[in-house]
Amino acid sequence: MQSTMSVQETSLAKKAAYLVLSHFDKSYRWFTRITRGAQQRFEKGDWKETQQASRERITIYEQSLSDAVAEIYHLTSVHKKDDGFWRELKKVFAMQLEGHPQFELAETFFNSVIGRIFKHRKIDNDMMFVQPSRCYLPGQDRHKVINSFDTTTTVREMYESIFSLYRYNIPFEDYERDLKNLEDALRARLTAAQLASVQAVEILKPTFFRGKAAYLIGRICMPDETLPFVIAMRRYNEPNMFVDALLTDRKDLSVIFGFARSYFMADTQNPAEVAAFLQELLPNKKHFELYMAMGHYKHGKTVFYRNFLAHLDTSDDQFEAAPGIRGLVMMVFHLPSYGVVFKIIKDEFPESKKITRDHVKECYKLVKMSDRIGRMADTHEYVNFRFPLDRLSPELIEELQATCASSLEFTETELVIKHMYIERKMTPLNLYLQQETDEEKITNALDELGMCIKQIAMANIFPGDMLHKNFGITRHGRVIFYDYDEICLMNERHFRALPKSDDPYAIDTLSVGPTDVFPEQFEHFIVGKRKLKDILKSLHGDLMTPEYWHNVQLKCQRGDVQHFTPYGESKRFKRS
Known part of the structure; x- marks a missing residue:
């Protein structure tokens, strides 16, 4: 039998629940403030500040959680409370979430508080939200997160109406060219009959910012088919922006929301509805991946755990x-x-x-x-x-x-x-290269390996252990690094040339410091087989020279911020 709590204990549970929710709301306001600033940072081209904002936003959760737990300890002697108190706390908290626009994120925050107090040893649905308190029905808040556009007008007029609504305080490099590129791309993708049958064009209200790119993410609805409709916009260092691509293939959108990319900045008060809309566009993506891509990585972990438990059951x-x-x-x-x-x-x-x-x-x-x-x-x-x-x-x-x-x-x-x-x-790259017999795919994988190493370095990370077993390859053929125990910042390594000598023992007497790296030796261990080494060297021989790494170090020291387009070069519009 469940014991009846005293009036005093019930009142204490209500205070604690209010306290936890207050800290969550404060945390989300902080998260929103940083996210909302993404547009201004994009407009100003302040790329260092963009990176700093991304780092700050990741730290918000732990800081807010620590503050909440400290106040709970101040409020009551937590370890003197029996399980009945914590069950009551959950019940009261769930009632306070009625109508809350971020209820699912607040439940995760509550879980984190309980987890911190009990050092994650009480994974009990009676005391925390192992399962969600309510079933979210996608579509009920759809009007709050999308804009719909008139499809009875011309294609150009539709684009003009889009850019009259999504406005940025920065000029287009060539607005007329961009409109023409967008129109031509859509007409190339859809037949005249398909264009005539379009019933709706819907675009999520928040612009999705990441790095030097901004995306308008939506869909084109036709009677027999719904396609992604993504306008990709870019900035370099010039004082203007341009439309870089129109993406209508799910594969391209999937890569944009890939697990190896930084989190988006997308300002919304209704994350559940945005995630549901994205899930409809990307049915093969796990729900937790979409929350993570939006920057809600802690809630993504919660959704992952629920998905994991459900998978075990089936x-x-x-x-x-x-x-x-x-x-x-x-x-x-x-x-x-x-x-x-x-x-x-x-x-x-x-x-x-x-x-x-x-x-x-x-x-x-x-x-x-x-x-x-x-x-x-x-x-x-x-x-x-x-x-x-x-x-x-x-x-x-x-x-x-x-x-x-x-x-x-x-x-x-x-x-x-x-x-x-x-x-x-992912498939480990060494296994992929052992099993693959298609010469073109092998060459593409090795080209990807070289590009992967180069792009990581340009992001100011030296991968350290670059054996090909430490890389994976995705189903899209993209090579991803996943072994981090020897990584460091680029300025923490000294790239040296091997001595030029006819003496075969010269290298044995070489004085080597703990941070010294000899790129000329890379070809001997990145991949094993001679044939694979030769292919990699023909594609990315500069990786095996200290000069290449010195040049990258200089760029990193200057603070150059790189941007690597997630979709293929063939999808990009010509700017001439």
Whole structure:
């Protein structure tokens, strides 16, 4: 029987619930203020401030959470409260969320408060929102997040009406050219009959800003088909902007919302409705990926966990070690039927890895706070994550105990991993190159590998361990880096040339410092087979020269901010 709480305890629960919600609302106002500033930063071309704003926005959640937990401790002796108090707190909090436009994010914030208080050891739906308190019905707030445009006019007039509504305090480089490019692109994509059948053109109200790009994201609705309708706009360093592309393929939109890219700045008070609209455009994307792409990465983790639990209920395969060469720092495993990998820092590293556990965590944090430019996989940190023991293969349990026992805790029915990361699953590049027989695909993969290394470097990150086993390849053929234990900023390495000498022993007497790197040696270890080395060297031979890396260091020292277009060059409009 559930005990009846005293009037005093009920009143205390109400105060605590109000306090948590107040801190969430304050946090979201802070989040909104930074997000809303994205347009002004884009208009001013203030790219360093853009990067700083992205980093600041990521830190908001933890700061707000710490403040909320501190006030709860000040309000009451939390560890003297029984479970009944926390159940009442959840019930009162859920009632306060009635009609709240960000209720789902507020539930996640509440979970974080409870998780922090109990060190994530009470994952109980009676005390927190393991499952959502209500079912959100997409469409009920659709009018709050989209603009609809008249389809009875000409194509040009439709575009003119779009840009009369979405206005920016910066001139177009050539407005007439851009309108013509947009019109020609749409007429090339749709037949005359399809154009005549268009029933609606809908565009999300917020502009999606990221880096030096801004996107209007919507859809074209026809009787038998609905297509993405995305206007991609760009800035360089000139005092104007231009329309770079019209994207109507889901593949292009999927890449824009890829897991290796920085979070968008998109100002909305109705994130659930925006996420639902995006889900309709990208049905193959997981819902948690869309929340993460919008910058709500903490709520994305909540939605991921719910998705994970649901998948466990509808599958029966076992967790096992991930395919590929075993890492020296991370133990990686997966569920074959599920699209992520789980990464645990090992207890001990070999002598060749002169790093610590804390160093590895700092490296992963550096990636989180950096512009991932579509080349570094986003990772999400979890503590005390629970796995059902009966779903873990005996071989995996044995390997986990042998490599990372200090991170494990066993109960009768569960394995609790005290600290780990999750990451989107990809095919390891070394396995792909072993199995692929199509010469063109092999060459494309190696070209992608070289571009991946170069673009990461231009983002002021030296990848460190560049063995091809530390890269993955997506289903779209894009190469992504995912091993971060040796990364550092570009200015933290000294790129040197090998001595030019006829003495074969000269290199053995070379004085080498801990930060010295010899790019001429890269060709010997990035890929193994001679044939693959030759292809990579023919495509990206400059990677193997210290001069290339010195040039990148100079650009990073100047503070140059790079922008790499997520869609193909063929999709871009000509500016001449």
